[in-house]
Amino acid sequence: MNEYRILAINPGSTSTKFAVYFNDECKLNRTLRHSIDELSSYKSILKQFDYRKGMIIDALMEEGFDVDSLKYIIGRGGLTYPLESGVYLVNNDMLKHASEGVYGQHASNLGPLIADFIANQIPGAKAFIADPVVTDELDEIARITGHPRFQKRSIFHALNQKATARLHAKKHDVPYERLNLIVAHLGGGISVGAHKQGRVVDVNNGLDGDGPFSPERSGGLPTGQIIDWCFDSRMSKADIRRMVVGEGGYVAYLRTNDAREVEEMASQGNAKAQLIQDAMAYQVAKAIGEMAVVLDGQIDGILLTGGVAYSDYITAYIERKVGFLGRVYVYPGEDELEALAKNALRVARHETQAKAYQPMIDRVDTY
Incomplete structure (x- = not known):
């Protein structure tokens, strides 16, 4: 060899x-x-x-x-x-x-x-x-945002999502190109993608913080409120972007981007940490539900990956919410x-x- x-x-x-x-x-x-x-x-x-x-x-x-x-x-x-x-x-x-x-x-x-x-x-x-x-x-229909000035961008954890999907396919002795999978990468940023027979036909923009909030990103914020904030706060463009990407999510609510620290805080009775942790898992579950619609409910597996997927608490929370859609598999880590x-x-x-x-x-x- x-x-x-x-x-x-x-x-x-x-x-x-x-x-x-x-x-x-x-x-x-x-x-x-x-x-x-x-x-x-x-x-x-x-x-x-x-x-x-x-x-x-x-x-x-x-x-x-x-x-x-x-x-x-x-x-x-x-x-x-x-x-x-x-x-x-x-x-x-x-x-x-x-x-x-x-x-x-x-x-x-x-x-x-x-x-x-x-x-x-x-x-x-x-x-x-x-x-x-x-x-x-992306499918063409997934690019439409609601205004012709804006088009959805496909920026996500493609390397890890694809690698995890191929690993799952290999373990089940089925070609990746024959499977319909929902893959959620849970890390400093979060992206949830619909993998339809080898193609990621829809996914949130994990770089800009679209979709669920994450340890470092604000996720999809209320449009009207963010418009008002941009004009009223007198913050610079760079400051606002940093607020959304880098200083959002856990960082904004709890002043840490460490999911393990937040889970420890919650386990020790910190009610705010518990609520914010649950809210992130809740939003991930909702995003998985959206991708189930993209796949017409024909789902061969829901895969949870990324560093936050090491948390038994978060993966169990998500599984309770989405288990009715299909079997959930956990592949923690992101060995890029x-x-x-x-x-x-x-x-x-x-x-x-x-x-x-x-x-x-x-x-x-x-x-």
Whole structure:
């Protein structure tokens, strides 16, 4: 059997995670932490490029890895233009759009940039991304918002949702493309998607905080009240966005983004923490109900994943609410490095073909 050596890279807001895989076996998994003070010295996310890729290379050297043996370098996909689901070869257009942050600035934009740089230092190596957050498979009817000036954007935890759905399909020995699934990613942000025979035909925008509120995001706020607040508060655009994304949800109500801390507070009799925790689970359950309608009630499974899915209390609450719709399965965690490595391995083993980056600009014009 051929041994394929893979480097997976996942830049996050306060960390850079990377892992080395030899086929399915993880040989190294590291999380490089970045303090707020360290990152604040950089004027933009793009300016962090040298700092972050240098730390990865230094760590690989310290561990004694033969960097030249790594032929598949795969980074988390960032906020480029919308793309179909799949594995993509990094090219100049992708690098340009990730650098510009055409859909917004996020640490994941560094994923293809770092992957490309490292691959270019290794003879015969190639750089990829897989199932980026801008994966767009929405049905046309799902794009309609209620006003022609606005169109729904597909930005969600595509990598983990797709990986969890494929894992579930494999466990049940059924092709993912034959299943109707509802997948709820429960993390710092929350996204709930309707997977219809291999396509995510509807999903809330997990980046902007649309849908259920989460540990860090405000979710769908009352439209009239948010309009009044924007004009009356005299807050800047950046301040209001931070209120909705980053300082909403648990942070706004309880001054923490740690779901474990909130659950502990609730278990100790904190009535406010109990109510807010239940309200988040309640809103997730409602979103699952919406996606049941999208799938016409034909549901092969409801999958709960992400870091918050480690909470037995929250998953049990959601199951009580939605169990009548279909069986609930819990796949806690969000091992995005493993998901990236598996996608690279699928390409290496010719189980799928890497696609050329061809952004769907037609889905952006009316945004």
